[in-house]
Amino acid sequence: MDLVSSTDEGDIDMIFLTTAMICEAKALTRQLGLKRVKEYRQFPIYEGDGYILVVSGIGKTACAAATAFMLTRFGAGPSDLLVNIGLCASTSDRLDRGKTVIANKVIDHDSGRHFFPDMIWKHPFQEVGLETFSTCIEDGGRGITILGECVDMEASGAFEAASFFLAPHQISIIKIIYDYLSPVRPDHALVTDFLVEPCARILVWLKDLPMEVLVEQEALTEEDIGLLEWAVKRMRLTASMAWELKQLATYYRLSGWDLKDLIRPHYVPSCKTKNEGKAVFERLKRGIYPE
Amino acid sequence: MITRRFSHIYIEEAILDSEVIRRICTSFPNAQQVPIGHYKDVFCRKRQDFRLQKRTPKLILAMKRPPFLYSGSANCDSFGNHSFYYTSSMMNCPYDCAYCYLKGMYPSANLVIFVNQEEIFEEVDKRLAAHPLYLCISYDTDLLSFEPVTGFVDSWMKFASRRPDLFLEIRTKCAFIRPFLSRPALRNVIVAWTLSPEYVIKNYEMGTPNLAARIRSIKAVMKAGWQVRICIDPVLFIDNYREDTSWARHQGTDLKVWERIYQGFLDKVFMSLDGDRLTSVSIGAFRMAKDYLKRTRRRYPCSRILHYPFKLNRNGVYCYPPSLENRILGELAKYAARFVPLEKIRIFTSSIP
Ligand code: SF4
Numbered sequence: 058m059d060l061v062s063s064t065d066e067g068d069i070d071m072i073f074l075t076t077a078m079i080c081e082a083k084a085l086t087r088q089l090g091l092k093r094v095k096e097y098r099q100f101p102i103y104e105g106d107g108y109i110l111v112v113s114g115i116g117k118t119a120c121a122a123a124t125a126f127m128l129t130r131f132g133a134g135p136s137d138l139l140v141n142i143g144l145c146a147s148t149s150d151r152l153d154r155g156k157t158v159i160a161n162k163v164i165d166h167d168s169g170r171h172f173f174p175d176m177i178w179k180h181p182f183q184e185v186g187l188e189t190f191s192t193c194i195e196d197g198g199r200g201i202t203i204l205g206e207c208v209d210m211e212a213s214g215a216f217e218a219a220s221f222f223l224a225p226h227q228i229s230i231i232k233i234i235y236d237y238l239s240p241v242r243p244d245h246a247l248v249t250d251f252l253v254e255p256c257a258r259i260l261v262w263l264k265d266l267p268m269e270v271l272v273e274q275e276a277l278t279e280e281d282i283g284l285l286e287w288a289v290k291r292m293r294l295t296a297s298m299a300w301e302l303k304q305l306a307t308y309y310r311l312s313g314w315d316l317k318d319l320i321r322p323h324y325v326p327s328c329k330t331k332n333e334g335k336a337v338f339e340r341l342k343r344g345i346y347p348e
Numbered sequence: 349m350i351t352r353r354f355s356h357i358y359i360e361e362a363i364l365d366s367e368v369i370r371r372i373c374t375s376f377p378n379a380q381q382v383p384i385g386h387y388k389d390v391f392c393r394k395r396q397d398f399r400l401q402k403r404t405p406k407l408i409l410a411m412k413r414p415p416f417l418y419s420g421s422a423n424c425d426s427f428g429n430h431s432f433y434y435t436s437s438m439m440n441c442p443y444d445c446a447y448c449y450l451k452g453m454y455p456s457a458n459l460v461i462f463v464n465q466e467e468i469f470e471e472v473d474k475r476l477a478a479h480p481l482y483l484c485i486s487y488d489t490d491l492l493s494f495e496p497v498t499g500f501v502d503s504w505m506k507f508a509s510r511r512p513d514l515f516l517e518i519r520t521k522c523a524f525i526r527p528f529l530s531r532p533a534l535r536n537v538i539v540a541w542t543l544s545p546e547y548v549i550k551n552y553e554m555g556t557p558n559l560a561a562r563i564r565s566i567k568a569v570m571k572a573g574w575q576v577r578i579c580i581d582p583v584l585f586i587d588n589y590r591e592d593t594s595w596a597r598h599q600g601t602d603l604k605v606w607e608r609i610y611q612g613f614l615d616k617v618f619m620s621l622d623g624d625r626l627t628s629v630s631i632g633a634f635r636m637a638k639d640y641l642k643r644t645r646r647r648y649p650c651s652r653i654l655h656y657p658f659k660l661n662r663n664g665v666y667c668y669p670p671s672l673e674n675r676i677l678g679e680l681a682k683y684a685a686r687f688v689p690l691e692k693i694r695i696f697t698s699s700i701p
Contacts, residue, residue: 135397161356161382173390175397176356176380177404179349184380224395267349270400276650304657311652312589342657 070268071137074110075124077211080245081143082112084252088260100126117165117189117214124218133222136271138229141215142259144243144252145187145207145232148198152183152206152234157255160187160230164204165213167191172216175226178266181258187230189213198238207232227271231259276307281316288320291327292334305342353442354459356406358384368463369409375497376407384408391439391456398647401457402444412437412462416471420484431479434487435472437462437500441489443521444554446651447582450488452640459489465500469507472514480513492520495527502527509534519579523557523565533573538627540577541566545613548584552653559613563620570625578617580684581632581696583610583676584653585668603675610676614683623688631680632696634658635667667698 076082079101085091091103091110100123103110109131113123124139133139145158152158159182163172166188176184188205189212198208212230219228233255235243277285285306289299306316324341328334357379363369364383373381384390387410420432439460440450451457462468475481485491485504495501501518505527508516512535519540528539544552546559557565570576588605623629634653636644638660645654658666667673677695684693 161380162384171385171389173358173382173384173393175393175401176406177350177400179351184382186382220394224397225393226397226400265349270350270403274650276655301657304655307649308652308655308657311650311655 070107070271071131071133072108072263073124073127073131073133073137073139074108075113075120075127075139075141075211075215076110077113077115077120077143078243078245078248079112080243080248081252082110083249084256085110085142085260087249088253088257097130099123102127113211113214115210117191117211119214120211121214121218124215125221128219128222135224135227135273136268137223138227138263138266138268138271139215139219139223140229140231140259140263141212142231142256143209143211143233144235144248145209146194146236146238147207147234148203148238149206150237152185154234154236155251155255156234157182157258158185158187158207158232158234159183160185160207160212160232162186162205163212163216163230164188165217166203168213170213170217172213172220173225174216174228174230175224177226178229180262182231182262187212187232194238196238207234208238276310277303277316281306281310284316284320288325291325292337293328293331294334294338295331298335298338301342302338351404353405354379354407355404356380356382358382358387358390358406358408358458360384360387360410363409363411363463366463371499372407372409372461372463372497379407386410387460391454391458391460393456396456398451398454398457402451405440405442406458408458408460410460410462411464412468414471416468417475417483418487431475432482432484433475434484435468436488437465437468437485437498438489438491438494442493443490443556445556446552446554446648446653447584447634447636449636449640449644451647452636452642452644453488459494461494461498465503472507473511476511476513480515482515482517484517484519486517486519490520490522492518492522492524492527495522495524502530505531505534505537508537512536517577521553521556521562523561525565525569528569528574529572533575535575538575538577539569540579540630542579542581543613543617544580544584545586545609546616547586547609552584559616563617566621570621575627577627578621578629579632580680581630582634583631583680584634585656585672585676586610589652601672603679606676607679610680611683614680614687618687623684623692626688626692628692628694629684629688630694630696631677631684633668633673633677633698635665635698638664638666641666661698663698665698673697 074085086103089105089108091105091108094102094104101112111123111127113120159180161176161184185206187207188203189209194208209232216228285303309319310316328337354376359369359381361383387408390408417433417435420434492501508514514536516537517540521542541562543562549558566576586606586609648654659669660666681693681695
């Protein structure tokens with residue numbers, strides 16, 4: 058029933074990716090054809106068609122810093138997504154090695170804080186609670202209380218940092234099970250190959266997301282706003298009257314009318330005093346125009 | 349693709365193993381269950397997108413902490429009752445009415461169900477020891493719409509049947525009436541049905557039963573001997589904006605279209621229902637607290653009915669300009685009086701200048 062008069066066409070959807078290690082990133086950059094952006098020395102950043110990827114280094118602090126850096130530098134907005142991708146360990150052998158999991162809950166082990174992405178996207182992955190530790194958990198996690206079904210070292214940093222910029226439905230944490238809390242360090246040379254297939258599936262999923270649902274629709278176009286600013290100056294309106302005019306204009310616009318029919322030089326004469334402007338505004342509000 | 353409604357159920361860990369949780373979860377066999385510490389961890393997150401969540405709401409099962417009862421709001425008619433309280437066993441509503449104040453009240457569109465009804469009952473008993481109580485149990489939600497899942501209305505009926513000093517009001521737009529047909533009518537319960545013209549239901553009350561279904565339910569419940577109040581609230585100003593060419597008409601000075609819609613609606617309602625047998629008919633125009641309207645408008649920037657140039661009254665409530673509100677309420681009451689004894693018609697006005 059309600060009328061949508063414009064969409065913000067200037068907004069380009071961007072998918073921001075973070076990985077901890079270069080060898081993880083390679084599985085994505087190669088498939089997406091992302092190129093390294095040379096100007097950033099703090100973190101390796103790769104860019105390509107609709108994607109930006111940052112390699113943070115290992116650990117939640119590094120991940121938080123890199124995430125915040127990327128989202129600030131590239132001006133993340135309401136129609137963008139952030140996806141943290143990488144290896145994780147499973148606390149149970151019920152999850153197969155190589156399985157892709159998505160976190161419906163992220164637990165920061167140190168602070169005990171829990172974070173919840175908004176699970177609005179349909180996905181083909183297994184959902185888990187993921188717990189982020191500051192150090193490597195080895196020896197099967199003996200002597201440590203682990204609440205998550207999976208364990209990593211970055212997710213809570215990515216989530217907490219991204220939450221300053223994005224809504225919880227814009228943040229996804231996707232991991233691939235690599236080990237079962239074993240002391241074996243990942244062999245970087247093999248990790249990229251190990252991740253190629255799971256990453257391909259993640260990218261297909263991302264490509265098919267209905268990003269258009271993220272686009273905020275506004276009643277007034279940029280041209281309308283320009284017109285209103287012009288009228289406010291011309292009538293010398295106070296801030297509260299300007300707000301009232303904007304509200305009226307919104308209703309007018311949502312009724313399917315063209316604002317140019319209401320606000321035109323003939324109806325909005327240039328006023329010399331505030332009182333004169335007030336009188337013109339009152340006339341405008343009541344719909345009484347000079348013939 | 350977006351997840352289906354109630355694809356996820358967040359459950360407070362403390363109640364994870366309770367019977368009531370198991371019962372509620374059986375209604376959602378494919379839902380992913382996620383244990384949480386406190387419902388606010390999910391419900392009160394920063395920057396949630398209410399509009400998007402409304403398309404795919406999740407369920408949160410939690411324990412209600414005190415207070416269990418609240419004093420009734422000044423924006424609602426207390427029907428002359430002094431001890432007017434409400435209680436919320438649920439937060440948010442499965443329906444999606446465009447004019448709903450919950451859109452500006454809560455940070456999230458997810459549905460919270462408080463499962464510890466017994467504690468609310470205990471609190472009610474404590475108050476009843478001091479004085480009779482008029483209690484709205486379907487506040488900030490439509491409790492009956494979730495009855496097949498929760499069974500809460502049924503429990504309230506059992507509870508009220510043994511407490512003559514407790515007067516319950518159950519407000520609903522729902523057509524599900526099993527709790528009322530499965531027992532003898534209770535004198536201390538009023539079922540308050542909100543009715544709107546079919547035009548309003550279709551365009552502004554997404555997911556709610558149509559007018560015919562609501563009327564059928566009311567008829568059956570009245571036949572079973574229950575007291576029924578009809579609430580025509582909120583009355584919306586409807587105009588013919590697609591064809592209007594005058595800004596003045598547009599702002600609510602022409603009631604032609606509105607009259608046709610609302611008179612046709614009353615004709616339809618009272619062709620089926622006996623106005624003499626209704627407990628009352630309450631009529632109120634759209635109104636919303638300032639902060640709620642501000643937030644709702646921000647969340648729904650393209651909703652025309654929300655962006656009407658309302659006037660702020662001295663209680664900080666936005667409502668139609670007094671001249672328009674008085675006209676539409678007056679006209680409606682006059683027309684309703686053809687079918688319902690005048691003394692049963694209650695008009696709730698909010699446009700105090
Ligand atoms: S039925 Fe009532 S509570 Fe539910 S959305 Fe509609 S107005 Fe809101």
